Amino acid sequence: MLNKIKIIGEVLPIEIKEEIEKNFYHHDSTSEEAVNDSDKSQSKHDSEKEIREP
Amino acid sequence: MAQGENAERIKKEIKGGELVQIRGYLRNERDGRQILIKVLEFKKLDADFVIDKEKSANQVRLIGKIITDLQEQIANKRNPEILSFKLAVPREGNKSPLFFCRVHGEKLITEFSEKLKRGDIILLEGFLQTKKIEGAIGEESEKKFSRISSIICYGFTFLDSDSVSVFSPLDNLARIIKKVEEIDFNKPKAKL
Numbered sequence: 001m002l003n004k005i006k007i008i009g010e011v012l013p014i015e016i017k018e019e020i021e022k023n024f025y026h027h028d029s030t031s032e033e034a035v036n037d038s039d040k041s042q043s044k045h046d047s048e049k050e051i052r053e054p
Numbered sequence: 055m056a057q058g059e060n061a062e063r064i065k066k067e068i069k070g071g072e073l074v075q076i077r078g079y080l081r082n083e084r085d086g087r088q089i090l091i092k093v094l095e096f097k098k099l100d101a102d103f104v105i106d107k108e109k110s111a112n113q114v115r116l117i118g119k120i121i122t123d124l125q126e127q128i129a130n131k132r133n134p135e136i137l138s139f140k141l142a143v144p145r146e147g148n149k150s151p152l153f154f155c156r157v158h159g160e161k162l163i164t165e166f167s168e169k170l171k172r173g174d175i176i177l178l179e180g181f182l183q184t185k186k187i188e189g190a191i192g193e194e195s196e197k198k199f200s201r202i203s204s205i206i207c208y209g210f211t212f213l214d215s216d217s218v219s220v221f222s223p224l225d226n227l228a229r230i231i232k233k234v235e236e237i238d239f240n241k242p243k244a245k246l
Contacts, residue, residue, distance in 0.1 A: 001117045001118055001143045001144050001145065002115055002177070003079040003080055003116055003117075003118075003143050003151075004077070004078075004079060004116075005076075005077070005078055005080055005091055005112075005114045005115075006077050006112075006113045007091065007111065007113070008073065008074070008075045008076075008099065008103075008105055008111035009073070009074070009076075009111065009112075010072070010073055010074075011068055011069070011070055011073075011074055012070065
């Protein structure tokens with residue numbers, strides 16, 4: 001499947017660097033942990049569907 | 055988000071306030087509702103580079119399977135101007151990455167409802183939007199804000215499958231594109 005983004009923009013200070021490091025995968029996506037994390041992330045996204053919708 | 059050699063190069067070559075073009079792919083945040091960009095390539099642009107609004111500076115392309123019942127979603131939605139759905143975009147090592155997508159505007163919503171259904175595979179074209187929401191909810195009560203991302207869809211192409219062969223011949227594909235409202239960054243931030 002295709003997953004691509006191209007974006008042009010101004011570089012801003014990363015005010016949330018620590019937050020990103022805490023919250024994002026550092027594995028290169030082939031480890032079991034990354035897969036499990038993905039599932040957790042998905043279920044959270046699913047459960048928050050109602051909140052996200054206006 | 056960049057790793058390895060790209061991360062080192064970005065640290066060395068890019069300063070705050072500079073213009074850059076980035077290519078990469080999307081990933082969901084682990085414990086939040088933000089989508090980040092995993093950087094695969096970047097290019098520093100000249101200071102006098104002018105962003106052409108006609109050629110969007112924020113382009114997302116996803117091939118994935120619709121996993122929302124669109125007709126049911128349309129029948130039950132509270133805002134007739136917005137249709138939300140989820141698109142599954144499998145990627146190696148990531149069993150079921152789902153992206154929240156939104157369609158704005160009656161014309162494109164009608165195209166979606168008439169031509170697509172749950173289980174269909176589409177090439178979705180749109181842009182990434184992340185809203186910074188002031189306030190606090192639930193577990194994030196200690197935070198003063200949170201970020202929520204969606205992919206705003208402005209077009210789609212129905213594909214029979216995700217096989218490369220569907221693109222040959224291209225004449226068999228119908229690309230549907232509609233103009234969508236630009237993001238107004240001057241609007242006050244939403245409060246929860």
